[in-house]
Amino acid sequence: MTLRALIFDVDGTLADTENAHRAAFNQAFAEVGLDWQWDEPLYERLLDISGGKERITHYWKQVRGDVVDINGSALAETVQRIHELKTAAYERRVQQGGVQLRPGVLALIEAARAAGLRLAIATTTSPVNIAALLLRAIGPDWAQRFDVVEDASTAPLKKPHPQVYLQTLARLRLPAADCLAIEDSFNGLQAATRAGLATLITPNAFTADHDFAGALRVLENLDGLGIEPLRRWHAERPAKPAAPMARRA
Ligand code: XBP
Numbered sequence: 173m174t175l176r177a178l179i180f181d182v183d184g185t186l187a188d189t190e191n192a193h194r195a196a197f198n199q200a201f202a203e204v205g206l207d208w209q210w211d212e213p214l215y216e217r218l219l220d221i222s223g224g225k226e227r228i229t230h231y232w233k234q235v236r237g238d239v240v241d242i243n244g245s246a247l248a249e250t251v252q253r254i255h256e257l258k259t260a261a262y263e264r265r266v267q268q269g270g271v272q273l274r275p276g277v278l279a280l281i282e283a284a285r286a287a288g289l290r291l292a293i294a295t296t297t298s299p300v301n302i303a304a305l306l307l308r309a310i311g312p313d314w315a316q317r318f319d320v321v322e323d324a325s326t327a328p329l330k331k332p333h334p335q336v337y338l339q340t341l342a343r344l345r346l347p348a349a350d351c352l353a354i355e356d357s358f359n360g361l362q363a364a365t366r367a368g369l370a371t372l373i374t375p376n377a378f379t380a381d382h383d384f385a386g387a388l389r390v391l392e393n394l395d396g397l398g399i400e401p402l403r404r405w406h407a408e409r410p411a412k413p414a415a416p417m418a419r420r421a
């Protein structure tokens with residue numbers, strides 16, 4: 173079992189994007205005339221729901237059950253509209269420099285390519301968001317760095333469901349044993365582990381208290397991380413990654 177590919181999550185892993193997402197959600201709520209405002213403590217809890225449309229729907233149904241429809245439009249139609257406005261607002265924020273890659277991410281991507289590893293992205297975010305982030309961070313040829321990109325548009329079942337990772341592995345035509353996943357959250361660890369992947373975790377402010385039992389390693393960030401330690405950790409990992417424990421701490 174040789175390490176042949178790295179599979180990156182996006183939000184919280186490639187970049188600390190979630191406060192920009194949170195601001196974009198709040199902007200979209202205002203644009204449709206809703207008094208909904210997601211502060212950081214609330215958003216941290218809402219991040220347990222992967223997927224922007226699923227998160228809005230959860231909030232509407234679970235937390236604001238008093239709101240039966242908005243401007244006469246049905247729930248799904250309104251959620252779609254809000255999410256379109258949110259995605260446009262997020263894209264503008266990223267284009268204006270509101271989000272940078274986390275330490276060590278770009279260097280690891282380049283080192284992995286130079287070492288002949290294949291790279292993939294497995295995320296529950298929307299493709300527009302990936303393109304906005306990586307166009308600014310890497311340039312117009314960003315997509316050439318990645319053999320496979322699976323996202324909300326190709327994998328509708330969101331993390332912790334393993335679908336996005338299973339589809340990534342199938343398109344890479346590699347067994348999970350020859351790959352490593354890099355994630356930031358409990359849901360991401362669950363999804364990758366259920367797909368059979370050993371997973372490196374780099375937490376962020378929103379996920380610092382999550383339960384990462386079953387992770388291959390938990391690192392503060394990827395700064396200074398070369399391919400050799402990854403190869404070593406990959407070689408040392410248990411035959412089958414332990415299933416993660418119960419929910420976040
Ligand atoms: C994180 C998510 C996404 C983002 C918001 O994705 O769950 O929903 O929070 O983006 P990942 P969208 O960590 O898997 O990259 O509004 O486009 O869903």
Ligand code: MG
Nearest residue numbers: 181183184356
């Ligand atoms: Mg993430």
